[in-house]
Amino acid sequence: MTMKQSTRRLTAALCVAALGLMSGGAWAQKTPLLVYTALETDAMKLYKDAFEKANPDIEVKWVRDSTGIVTAKLLAEKANPQADVVAGLAASSLALLQQEGMLLAYEPKGFKDLNPAYSDAARPPAWVGMDVWAATICFNHVEAKKLGLPKPESWKDLTKPVYKGTISMPHPASSGTGYLDVSSWLQNMGDAEGWKYMDALHQNIAQYVHSGSKPCKQAGAGEFPIGISFEFRAHQVKKSGAPVDLIFPKEGLGWDIEATSLMKTSTKLEQGKRFADWMASKEANQISARWWAVVAYPGVVSKLEGIPDNYEKLLAKNDLNWAAKNRERILAEWSKRYEGKAEPK
Incomplete structure (x- = not known):
């Protein structure tokens, strides 16, 4: 090998190495996407890991x-928004943000x-539902038996003096579950009756807590025998072996939708749209279906313990x-x- 050939080979090798380092460096420079969420912590890691596997940059x-x-934080930041995307937040909260002109309407792939x-009924939609x-x-039937409490069947039953x-119950200013309860009672009973x-219910409330999950956890642990919660956490607590029965009041269930939206002011809209695309995918909905009885993608849910087959009709x-x-x-x-019965923050 001549000196000239040796030099050429060395130069070529150095170029390849340099390109490799540049590529590796560029690959390592992931774009951070700030996502505000109220998702249950059980689910967050699964969504994050699966999305980042599909979008490694x-x-x-x-x-x-x-x-x-989260809703209050977003509204407080209206003049200087920080989030790129909002995911797993109540659709009623996202509708409020849309009314404030904070969201970018976008129809994701799929x-x-x-x-x-x-x-959202608009096209393109301001928010896209997940579940x-x-x-x-x-209802902790073991603790209830000790106290001589009958099993309630309706919202009205919870006002009986025996349950004092x-x-x-979740605090509606802190918890989406608490707010959907209050909103549902007012919508379905009328303002005065609601x-x-x-x-009347307040007379029997021991505590308003700052989480939709906590009342069911409290019921499962026997702290309070009855907790007004939601089916995700109820299913998880029952699955853990706690002696709880799941009750779906016969007057009907208040509900909301976990959904995804893009913030209009984000400087990372390309990445945000890719996140919204993925959250609308069958793969993301299959993750949601591990816990939720109703998800946005048809046909991917399976039977969940304690959730009735006619759940959607309730x-x-x-x-x-x-x-x-x-x-x-x-x-x-x-x-x-x-407010006098609210759990200290």
């Missing part, structure tokens, strides 16, 4: 809290495969835009009446 950075806290009933979650009562001090019902009348428009008024009135 993007890193999901979660900011997680309960629905009411949207035509989803059930349109669980996304439905609905009110469920967790035995019920925990507040009258909550006045969902009460619900106007999500009404819930969004009236949120501030409802929460102010609720706080004035019932």
